Amino acid sequence: MVIQRKVCMLGATAVGKTSLVRRFVESMFSERYQATIGVKIDRKLVELDGMSVSLLLWDLQGEDDLQRVRLSYLRGAAGLIFVADGTRPETLTIARSIQESSREVVGDIPAILVVNKADLESEWRVDDESVRAIGFSPENTLKASAKDGRNVEAAFQLLVRQMAARAS
Amino acid sequence: MPDRWAELRGLIVGPERERIDKVERKLDDPRLNVDEVSRVLPEAVQRRAADRELGMALGPVVGEAIKVSVRRDPQPIVDAIFPIIGPAIRRAIASAFSELVESINTTLEHSFSPRGLGWRFEALRTGKSFGEVVLSHSLLFRAEQLFLIHRESGLLVKHLTAPGVKALPPDMVAGMLTAITEFARDSFQVSKQEGLDSLAMGDLTVLVEQGPAATLASVVRGHAPVAYREVLQEAVEGVQRAHAADLDRFVADGVPFEVRPELLEPCLISQLAESKGRGSPWKLVVAAALLLLGLGWCAYPKVQASRAFNRYVTQLREEPGVVVGSVGRRDGQYVVTGLRDPLARDPKALIAEAGLDTAVLVSHWEPYIALRPEFVLRRAGGAIKPPAPVTLAMRGDTLAAVGVASESWMRSAQTTAAAVAGVGAVDFSQLKDSVDVAMRATADQVEQLRVEFARGDVYPVGAFRSTADSMAATVLRLITDAGNNRREVAVEVRASTDSIGNAQVNLELREGRSRALRALMIARGVPSSIVTVNQDSTAGVRQAYLRVTIRPLLQGTP
Ligand SMILES: Nc1nc2c(ncn2[C@@H]2O[C@H](COP(=O)(O)OP(=O)(O)OP(=O)(O)O)[C@@H](O)[C@H]2O)c(=O)[nH]1
Ligand SMILES: [Mg+2]
Numbered sequence: 001m002v003i004q005r006k007v008c009m010l011g012a013t014a015v016g017k018t019s020l021v022r023r024f025v026e027s028m029f030s031e032r033y034q035a036t037i038g039v040k041i042d043r044k045l046v047e048l049d050g051m052s053v054s055l056l057l058w059d060l061q062g063e064d065d066l067q068r069v070r071l072s073y074l075r076g077a078a079g080l081i082f083v084a085d086g087t088r089p090e091t092l093t094i095a096r097s098i099q100e101s102s103r104e105v106v107g108d109i110p111a112i113l114v115v116n117k118a119d120l121e122s123e124w125r126v127d128d129e130s131v132r133a134i135g136f137s138p139e140n141t142l143k144a145s146a147k148d149g150r151n152v153e154a155a156f157q158l159l160v161r162q163m164a165a166r167a168s
Numbered sequence: 169m170p171d172r173w174a175e176l177r178g179l180i181v182g183p184e185r186e187r188i189d190k191v192e193r194k195l196d197d198p199r200l201n202v203d204e205v206s207r208v209l210p211e212a213v214q215r216r217a218a219d220r221e222l223g224m225a226l227g228p229v230v231g232e233a234i235k236v237s238v239r240r241d242p243q244p245i246v247d248a249i250f251p252i253i254g255p256a257i258r259r260a261i262a263s264a265f266s267e268l269v270e271s272i273n274t275t276l277e278h279s280f281s282p283r284g285l286g287w288r289f290e291a292l293r294t295g296k297s298f299g300e301v302v303l304s305h306s307l308l309f310r311a312e313q314l315f316l317i318h319r320e321s322g323l324l325v326k327h328l329t330a331p332g333v334k335a336l337p338p339d340m341v342a343g344m345l346t347a348i349t350e351f352a353r354d355s356f357q358v359s360k361q362e363g364l365d366s367l368a369m370g371d372l373t374v375l376v377e378q379g380p381a382a383t384l385a386s387v388v389r390g391h392a393p394v395a396y397r398e399v400l401q402e403a404v405e406g407v408q409r410a411h412a413a414d415l416d417r418f419v420a421d422g423v424p425f426e427v428r429p430e431l432l433e434p435c436l437i438s439q440l441a442e443s444k445g446r447g448s449p450w451k452l453v454v455a456a457a458l459l460l461l462g463l464g465w466c467a468y469p470k471v472q473a474s475r476a477f478n479r480y481v482t483q484l485r486e487e488p489g490v491v492v493g494s495v496g497r498r499d500g501q502y503v504v505t506g507l508r509d510p511l512a513r514d515p516k517a518l519i520a521e522a523g524l525d526t527a528v529l530v531s532h533w534e535p536y537i538a539l540r541p542e543f544v545l546r547r548a549g550g551a552i553k554p555p556a557p558v559t560l561a562m563r564g565d566t567l568a569a570v571g572v573a574s575e576s577w578m579r580s581a582q583t584t585a586a587a588v589a590g591v592g593a594v595d596f597s598q599l600k601d602s603v604d605v606a607m608r609a610t611a612d613q614v615e616q617l618r619v620e621f622a623r624g625d626v627y628p629v630g631a632f633r634s635t636a637d638s639m640a641a642t643v644l645r646l647i648t649d650a651g652n653n654r655r656e657v658a659v660e661v662r663a664s665t666d667s668i669g670n671a672q673v674n675l676e677l678r679e680g681r682s683r684a685l686r687a688l689m690i691a692r693g694v695p696s697s698i699v700t701v702n703q704d705s706t707a708g709v710r711q712a713y714l715r716v717t718i719r720p721l722l723q724g725t726p
Contacts, residue, residue, distance in 0.1 A: 076321020
């Protein structure tokens with residue numbers, strides 16, 4: 001039996017949502033930036049405790065302006081991944097405000113924060129303190145890199161595990 | 169007394185009496201009888217199962233029983249037999265379709281009807297089988313895929329395809345359909361209940377029917393009748409009714425559920441175009457056949473010619489320096505027009521190669537200048553006519569030359585080449601001046617000559633006079649050549665010693681020997697101003713010789 005779950009990727013523009021999905025689904029990365037228009041849907045089958053989960057990944061267009069986030073895309077989602085870019089502190093704030101308004105649509109569903117571009121950590125302009133201040137619990141926060149692949153698999157696994165715990 | 173008898177009898181046979189009463193009651197009460205029979209009936213039937221008599225006895229009864237049951241409530245029977253009938257119908261449809269394609273293939277295989285030829289051409293062009301092409305033209309509509317989608321999340325509940333349809337991963341398609349609906353709703357601010365009705369591209373239409381919790385999308389090829397919408401509506405309503413709880417659970421835990429097949433199957437239908445003019449009298453059929461045969465006969469050479477023409481046009485398009493503009497047919501002739509560089513191959517030469525008849529071709533070529541490197545090179549070559557030792561090449565848009573040429577040619581070629589269309593720059597830096605080359609060759613000869621000395625002496629020995637004569641004569645000739653070509657000549661005298669003797673002595677010997685040769689040169693008319701003296705540390709040989717330098721005369725020198 002394959003269980004289907006919808007997961008949405010949210011965050012500011014160019015933080016690496018599409019790249020994280022691409023790394024996770026196709027194990028590939030590209031330096032080229034191609035902004036997502038609307039939404040792009042991908043699928044990946046993951047195994048959890050002997051159960052198959054088909055993840056439908058909704059990679060949403062990044063928005064720096066909260067007013068323009070299309071929250072209707074979130075309906076029916078079972079989990080959310082908020083993505084920020086460690087080299088741009090303002091993307092953390094944007095992730096935070098999108099998360100707040102997302103509650104109105106989906107309520108309190110499993111959500112994690114991925115601070116991306118960890119391969120550039122020497123150039124990061126956010127420290128652990130400011131990441132913590134965003135309000136995600138430390139165990140729901142990961143530093144990852146779509147470029148070198150670190151923690152990408154782990155991030156999705158973490159979310160899937162939380163979704164499974166919520167369902168049972 | 170009789171009372172006592174009765175008492176006695178009661179005492180003796182009382183228990184038996186009771187048992188007899190019980191048996192009597194059992195035999196009389198039909199209700200208890202049924203209980204008894206029902207207890208043994210299954211076993212009894214099982215024991216006689218092999219017996220045909222029982223089957224024959226039960227046959228009419230069972231038939232009647234089913235009739236009565238269906239009349240009362242058909243649903244249980246429908247439910248029971250659907251799992252068998254659904255796949256059977258599907259298999260029958262699939263095989264009917266493939267048979268249809270096959271029979272169309274064979275009946276039309278040899279037909280030369282214009283329409284048949286058109287379809288055949290389309291099959292060739294698109295790479296589809298002939299049967300498929302015919303089918304696509306005679307099908308009114310066909311529902312190829314059906315998506316039952318959970319409305320809110322866009323997760324796929326069920327996907328059905330018609331036989332022979334290849335589909336993309338349906339769950340991604342379902343998600344995308346939902347996203348598009350969502351996008352349209354957001355963008356055009358319609359009420360929440362309204363949604364996307366249909367999407368159309370080419371002869372494909374996606375019909376979308378929304379229920380409160382489920383969306384049904386049907387991918388249709390051709391034009392579906394209005395009634396088909398109603399079929400979809402009914403199906404969505406049916407799913408909503410039958411699976412309301414399943415749908416709720418689905419969004420909560422993502423666990424798939426089996427949709428009752430009878431709800432969706434009716435949506436996967438198709439309708440063939442009616443064939444017209446059936447049952448024509450045989451004479452008409454024969455006449456029509458003859459006519460078609462005739463058409464086919466005429467059509468065949470035309471098809472050949474059209475193929476040859478297509479080949480010709482394809483070759484033209486690949487030919488460097490030829491640009492095909494318009495291609496078409498006029499008054500029974502093929503017409504092709506375009507541009508042609510005068511240096512390109514004559515398009516007429518290609519006609520024969522393509523097997524095309526010149527009589528059916530009208531072509532018109534406007535001259536133009538192609539900027540392909542090979543054409544620029546040929547044009548430049550024609551303009552500047554390089555002498556044999558010069559090779560030309562194009563690097564980007566730069567015309568580069570290597571080899572040897574006269575200065576005057578270089579000067580004129582430089583300006584001419586720069587004016588050739590397609591030449592952006594001219595690079596002659598790798599080109600050698602022919603005067604320099606000739607003078608250098610002469611100088612090399614002089615440098616080979618040697619004047620010999622005896623050990624420890626600064627006076628030349630041997631045939632030094634004639635050697636000095638030819639040295640001086642050549643140098644003088646070089647001086648004259650240099651004067652004519654705005655160049656100047658410098659001569660350096662060098663001398664060497666053997667390795668015997670001490671360094672100071674040898675140094676003096678080298679100087680002495682150099683000066684001796686210099687004196688010989690000056691005595692033979694070489695101007696003293698251009699002859700300098702140097703040493704050579706080559707050990708082991710006692711000789712003196714010349715080094716000649718030729719350089720352009722400095723600007724402003726008279
Ligand atoms: N160095 C580095 N660059 C990354 C990483 N992830 C993404 N990028 C780059 O960041 C840019 C944006 O990546 P995307 O994945 O397109 O970003 P996005 O969040 O999908 O952007 P939108 O679709 O516009 O919202 C691209 O040039 C990526 O190559 C990472 O982990 N490290
Ligand atoms: Mg993107």
